Amino acid sequence: MHTITLYHCSSYDFDAVDLQQSRPYKDFGQGFYTSVDISHAKSMADRNAQIDALRIIMETKTYELLQDPESRLCFESAESILDMLSAEAQ
DSSP: OOOOOOEESOSOOOSSOOGGGSOTTSTTOSSOOEESOHHHHHHHHHHHHHHHHHHHHHTSHHHHHHHOGGGOOOOOOHHHHHHHHHHHHO
16 A cells, blocks of 8 residues: 655644635635645645735734725835734734
């Protein structure tokens, strides 16, 4: 019998596969995505983590204010926005 090692394309730790946790509108539908190539799996895990981080940011009040020209809040620097997001998280 030949063994194949599969790598999950996620940055999350888990003990068991739960398909209810997967997103329904992925390229090949809802499922548990793996790769035989560890570098590809790491690349996809990094990409997925970035997408998750952007989703979190886009749900903040700071992001909402940045989108509203009447708030007069403007993007000055990455550091200033990070400070605002950090303050909002507390």
